[in-house]
Amino acid sequence: MAEKVNYYELLGVARNAGADEIRAAIKKQRTIWSNRASRGGTVGAEAQNKVKLIGEAEKTLLDDAARAAYDQSLNDKPEKTWVNDGERDWLQIAQHYIQDGDVKMAEAAIEQAERQQPDNPEVWDTAIMVYESLEEGADWNRVEKAATQAILLDPDNAFGYAARGDVYWKKDDEDKARSQYQKASELGQAQGNQAIVDYVQEILTRMDIFDVLSSRGSQLDKRYQAVLSESGFISYTKENKDELASIQDGYRSLIRTVDSLSAKVKNPTSDFTKDISSEKSEMESEIKRIDDILDKEKDALRKPIILNVVELVVFFFMCVLAGPAGAVLGTIGLVIPLNWLLTGDKIPFNNINDLPEWSLGYIIGKGRTALWILANLVLGLLAIWITSQMGYKGL
Secondary structure, X not given: OOOOOOHHHHHOOOOOXXXXXXXXXXXXXXXXXXXXXXXXXXXXXXXXXXXXHHHHHHHHHOOHHHHHHHHXXXXXXXXXXXXXXXXXXXXXXXXXXXXXXXHHHXXXXXXXXXXXXXXXXXXXXXXXXXXXXXXXXXXXXXXXXXXXXXXXXXXXXXXXXXXXXHHHHHOOOHHHHHHHHHHHHHHHHHHOOHHHHHHHHHHHHHHHHHHHXXXXXXXXXXXXXXXXXXXXXXXXXXXXXXXXXXXHHHHHHHHHHXXXXXXXXXXXXXXXXXXXXXXXXXXXXXXXXXXXXXXXXXXXXXXXXXXXXXXXXXXXXXXXXXXXXXXXXXXXXXXXXXXXXXXXXXXXXXXXXXXXXOOHHHHHHHHOHHHHHHHHXXXXXXXXXXHHHOOOOOO
16 A cells, blocks of 8 residues: 555554564564465455565664664654554454454454444455455455445555455456456556556456457367267368368467466466466367367278278179179178177167267267168179179089
8 A cells, every 4th residue: 555554563563662572573474474475366465465565674673774764754644543542453453363364253353343443444455355265255245345445545555456356357347357457456566566466467367368268269169069960970071170170270379379368477376377277288188189089080981991891802702602692691791790890899770879979889870880881782782793794603
């Protein structure tokens, strides 16, 4: 925030505290806020800013000359007192519970602080942190109320604008969310609050990536589904081959776009890196899946062709040995083992649906078994006719 930070209040020590007491307080507060800084969200961003302020407090309060100048600046502008003598300071109590990790008690205390100090911007900043960290999940309605109050009391409150951005994003109002985040980023840059700037950059990048995946990714998926028949079979035509190759190129281009967008985030959190890696992994899996399908389709074409060539040779021998009648019986006999080879272990008439959906037998059974049976019969008749024309009557 734009106002001068009270380092003594930040560390929870009195203004006359000695150097050893200040060092101990710095160590404690740094540990507390460093642990919270890894949580992500506006709470994590605010915690990162606290760590930065603790570092500033360390440089100022542990240097005699710097501390004297700082104390004089506090004397020149006395801070407003929010609590009457003898009253419990519910804000400090809530902050102590936050430091101890007791969110439930912090929630009860901050509710008291809201009634006791409604005009204190720090109360509403703390309320945002509490309501986003509830054990049962963030209460976004109360976060919105706290953020709105914080901004009304301090129009330069970058933390408040970032929190309002979170609220609108959770409500799927992207335009309002972007507006609030951008305002938070501008204020954060002006105030040197790099944690808020980094957080907003990561969130806006997430939104950009989500938009790209929602539009281009869904289009690629629809194109892929359009190539499939109802049975999941892909006809291995030149048009379909070209379309599948184009879809793969589309996924590769999408991966490059995601890489380009994610590179804008200078200090990514581990969650961001993990999520981006997961999205890219899914797209790479789609590319590999298309490769696998094309390989299976090639096998599905190659195998019957080889078998039919073998069968045609057998037909000729059957005609030579047993004449036309033997060739007809041979044809019927060979159709059954041929289809057994194509389907794995079942003849694909009544029980084709028992086969695995992606098995070669299922694909052939649903799409081409009848065609191959017809082709085998035609080949058999052709073999009979050719051998008859050549004068073979059987041995």
